[in-house]
Ligand SMILES: Nc1ncnc2c1ncn2[C@@H]1O[C@H](COP(=O)(O)OP(=O)(O)OP(=O)(O)O)[C@@H](O)[C@H]1O
């Protein structure tokens with residue numbers, strides 16, 4: 001964090017100082033909620049959780065070098081005490097981003113936030129020091145902690161914002177008001193909590209409502225619910241996508257033999273070829289969104305194309321490709337799944353598996369409501385149409401729909417199989433995999449199929465799938 005005295009922090013958050021002999025002492029280190037991350041000069045934020053009370057660590061963190069604790073009760077060591085720690089943390093973040101000269105970029109969407117945030121960060125990093133959300137730290141606690149990790153040098157702050165209902169994003173943009181707001185897509189993630197796609201669009205669009213007139217709203221031209229958000233902002237609108245009306249678009253999209261997307265990137269300042277290191281076509285849309293942000297921030301198309309071509313995967317289990325010593329390739333995309341990314345992952349598998357045996361180890365796609373049967377059936381059929389050598393459908397009812405789709409598309413023999421759980425899938429794969437095979441593992445987050453990929457990478461022929 002930028003250096004602030006305890007007195008100033010207490011004033012900003014409206015807190016009482018307790019056991020602080022010298023209020024001019026400065027917080028010079030990070031602001032953290034996990035006692036293991038404390039470093040000299042840190043501010044430790046104590047939350048009362050269901051199982052753990054952060055205040056219990058107060059003495060230990062101060063002994064470990066923390067300057068003070070921000071909490072809801074005195075703890076016998078230097079502390080700033082407030083009635084609501086989350087609000088106080090938010091107020092501190094708001095104060096700090098106002099003081100920073102950094103440009104704030106905020107993004108949301110139903111799928112691809114983390115992938116796109118990681119791309120934007122890697123592209124902007126080419127131009128100037130950039131701080132971004134680690135992993136998916138995108139809620140009312142992760143967001144202010146990320147903002148507080150910026151320093152005097154930070155020029156760009158890239159913030160992932162998540163929402164589970166109306167008003168959530170408005171709260172987050174109130175803490176860290178962006179100059180650039182980006183909406184990727186409106187899908188079906190958490191549709192149960194929202195009520196419907198229109199409600200999701202209503203909530204996601206909050207990210208562009210407070211933009212300043214000299215800011216930019218970056219919207220997906222290919223998603224009608226996102227495109228329609230243009231009327232909700234006074235900022236300039238920049239469209240990205242494959243649609244002809246997009247300001248930043250991709251032409252001639254194809255997958256290389258290794259499953260990596262390649263395309264001609266067009267921006268208002270020219271065009272340039274991009275071949276990505278990431279796997280799967282769904283990253284084209286994410287890359288265009290990142291290119292639109294970078295264009296708005298003054299990067300040339302050549303710089304953007306180089307940065308996109310160099311960008312790697314910063315967050316785990318998203319098309320994570322690992323070669324085993326015996327020549328089996330494992331593609332771990334078990335972080336999450338929706339119909340679009342399932343199709344993209346299968347196409348990438350087919351491309352990288354040319355001339356090799358390919359395995360699609362797939363589980364359920366959650367939150368599809370009435371579409372669930374049709375979508376699972378369609379994915380099973382696509383696996384057959386793409387000539388995937390073997391489909392292993394893992395789990396309950398939805399897995400049986402995947403397998404039935406494959407069966408009905410013509411995979412009658414050994415080419416598709418339904419197993420009840422991850423352990424059964426691992427047992428099957430261990431006995432059947434041969435050098436040169438390529439294995440894709442993918443399902444919704446709640447299914448936890450990464451255990452399959454991890455068990456296969458742990459090697460050997462023994463071992464259990466870890467319990468979740
Ligand atoms: N543009 C996209 N469209 C559809 N699916 C995508 C897209 N980008 C990534 N995905 C898929 O969504 C999954 C989750 O990606 P990512 O973690 O980037 O999304 P997220 O929106 O940050 O998710 P969360 O809500 O869990 O934070 C990936 O495994 C991938 O399969």
Ligand SMILES: [Mg+2]
Pocket residue numbers: 113114115135136138160
């Ligand atoms: Mg995320």
